[in-house]
Amino acid sequence: MAVTQIKTPDEEPQGYRRVPHNVEAEQALLGAVLVNNEAFYRVSDFLEPRHFHDGVHARIFEVMSQIIRANKAATPVTLKTFLDNDPPVGELTVPQYLTRLAAAATTVINAEDYGRMVHDLATRRELIGIGEDLVNTAYDAPADLEPSQQIETAEQRLYELAETDKYGSGFLGFAQAVRGAVDMANNAYKRDGHVSGIATGFRDLDEMLGGLQASDLVILAGRPAMGKTALATNIAFNMARAHRAETQADGREKTVNGGMIGFFSLEMSAEQLATRILSERANVGSDKIRRGKILESEFQRLVDAAQELEQIPLYIDATGGLTIAQLAARARRLKRQRGLDALVVDYLQLLQGSSRRANDSRVQEITEITTGLKALAKELDVPILALSQLSRQVEAREDKRPQLADLRESGSIEQDADVVMFVYRDEYYLKNRKPKEGTEEFLAWEAEMEAAHGLAELIIGKQRHGPTGTVTMHFDGEFTRFSNYTHAGGMPARMD
Numbered sequence: 001m002a003v004t005q006i007k008t009p010d011e012e013p014q015g016y017r018r019v020p021h022n023v024e025a026e027q028a029l030l031g032a033v034l035v036n037n038e039a040f041y042r043v044s045d046f047l048e049p050r051h052f053h054d055g056v057h058a059r060i061f062e063v064m065s066q067i068i069r070a071n072k073a074a075t076p077v078t079l080k081t082f083l084d085n086d087p088p089v090g091e092l093t094v095p096q097y098l099t100r101l102a103a104a105a106t107t108v109i110n111a112e113d114y115g116r117m118v119h120d121l122a123t124r125r126e127l128i129g130i131g132e133d134l135v136n137t138a139y140d141a142p143a144d145l146e147p148s149q150q151i152e153t154a155e156q157r158l159y160e161l162a163e164t165d166k167y168g169s170g171f172l173g174f175a176q177a178v179r180g181a182v183d184m185a186n187n188a189y190k191r192d193g194h195v196s197g198i199a200t201g202f203r204d205l206d207e208m209l210g211g212l213q214a215s216d217l218v219i220l221a222g223r224p225a226m227g228k229t230a231l232a233t234n235i236a237f238n239m240a241r242a243h244r245a246e247t248q249a250d251g252r253e254k255t256v257n258g259g260m261i262g263f264f265s266l267e268m269s270a271e272q273l274a275t276r277i278l279s280e281r282a283n284v285g286s287d288k289i290r291r292g293k294i295l296e297s298e299f300q301r302l303v304d305a306a307q308e309l310e311q312i313p314l315y316i317d318a319t320g321g322l323t324i325a326q327l328a329a330r331a332r333r334l335k336r337q338r339g340l341d342a343l344v345v346d347y348l349q350l351l352q353g354s355s356r357r358a359n360d361s362r363v364q365e366i367t368e369i370t371t372g373l374k375a376l377a378k379e380l381d382v383p384i385l386a387l388s389q390l391s392r393q394v395e396a397r398e399d400k401r402p403q404l405a406d407l408r409e410s411g412s413i414e415q416d417a418d419v420v421m422f423v424y425r426d427e428y429y430l431k432n433r434k435p436k437e438g439t440e441e442f443l444a445w446e447a448e449m450e451a452a453h454g455l456a457e458l459i460i461g462k463q464r465h466g467p468t469g470t471v472t473m474h475f476d477g478e479f480t481r482f483s484n485y486t487h488a489g490g491m492p493a494r495m496d
Contacts, residue, residue, distance in 0.1 A: 019053070019125050020124040026053065026054055028105070029043065030057060032105050033111070034102040035105045037073060040064065040068050043116075047118060049061050050122070056086070126161055137150055156329060197209065197211025197213040198212045200235045201237075202473065204472070208463070210466065217377050217416055218386070220232055220386070221402065221406075221407060222390060222423035223395070223402070227423050227456060229268065233273065234481060236342075240314040241312050244256055259313075260313040260315075260338065261342050261343075262340055264346065265316055265317070267346055267350060273316055282301040286479075322351060327376075328376050332379075332380070342382050343385070344387075345385070370416040374416040388413060391406050401422070401457070401459060418465070419460065420460070421460050421461070422458070425455070425456045425475060426455070427449065431449070
């Protein structure tokens with residue numbers, strides 16, 4: 001592309017520091033499109049009018065985009081109708097300027113290169129804008145603006161810039177699409193359980209869900225003492241322990257099994273959470289660990305389990321009282337710095353919305369939180385497993401198995417979630433209904449207790465892309481551990 005220098009009004013005197021831009025590249029690209037409209041399609045999937053530094057060029061690109069997308073020819077003559085009344089460009093009218101651009105263009109070979117240059121310079125200008133806003137706000141921050149809020153805002157803007165200003169891939173040939181489908185099947189074959197998502201480590205659950213799927217919001221709900229945190233911790237550990245990555249041709253690491261897990265523990269400290277996992281892995285009761293009443297052999301098992309845990313990519317944030325914006329900022333930071341394949345949030349009722357929403361009502365605040373979690377799952381392209389409390393109305397029913405209507409405080413939890421699961425242990429309720437010994441009721445109760453002992457039900461009440469039903473699991477209360485249920489005669493899990 002050869003373009004003669006055309007003076008534009010935004011040129012500044014030499015010696016001044018100017019924001020990154022290249023007027024010649026913008027002129028060369030516009031001239032190429034005017035000469036051959038096919039050049040537009042080489043840049044249309046990533047270049048927008050806002051990426052042009054010169055306002056006149058942005059206006060010209062916007063109009064020619066509209067004309068070409070309407071299947072009409074964009075030439076100096078056809079553009080003249082729409083730009084005739086625009087302010088002149090130096091000594092030239094806009095129609096004269098268009099003619100100069102077209103006359104200076106001799107080839108379209110480098111149109112895409114010029115387009116990428118314009119795009120990259122626009123990204124650098126946005127970076128400068130974020131930096132200037134950061135400095136100015138830091139100098140003149142209002143009294144009620146915490147520095148942490150400014151950091152979170154800057155991180156969010158940087159992440160959005162990084163994610164939204166990527167070059168698009170455009171249309172794929174069908175051969176490429178088929179290869180992509182085969183790659184997905186190959187990845188599923190390589191993963192534990194042969195699932196398309198991240199395997200939870202629980203056979204029957206993975207069979208129903210296909211693993212935890214990227215961009216899904218998965219709600220795990222239950223009444224207190226049902227084992228929500230224990231199950232979430234078991235799933236997080238299973239995924240992190242199975243993590244395996246391969247180095248790609250571009251040098252980046254790609255997860256091929258398991259995942260790098262972020263765990264937001266808003267209720268328990270990191271030490272309490274680690275104690276639970278240690279107890280489960282070492283077969284040592286957590287109460288014995290806390291009191292130090294352990295045998296030498298048990299202590300050795302704890303040491304071995306701790307060494308194993310040190311190697312897995314499970315990252316815990318135990319900060320209490322986080323807002324949904326703070327959680328999102330920390331999740332973005334974790335993905336950027338260390339990688340992220342799944343998030344666990346224990347539990348969503350302990351999150352806070354914006355102060356404005358909080359002043360409205362708790363229902364609206366929960367709505368903001370669940371909407372924010374779903375948006376974050378899509379933004380980061382990872383599954384988010386969020387725990388939730390259930391309302392007390394469960395206790396008033398004869399059959400205390402949870403239902404979707406029991407989700408506490410907001411229907412938005414059910415609406416925004418892709419999957420809703422409930423943990424239910426009949427043994428817990430039976431234990432509290434123990435009748436007087438020696439009676440017929442006691443014998444019947446004893447039989448029910450024996451049948452329910454060590455069992456838990458994981459009720460899948462909603463699944464956007466698959467079946468609902470019930471998965472039976474083993475639960476060991478001493479070690480807060482869930483495990484696969486052994487089916488009699490190899491029978492599959494009960495389905496409702």
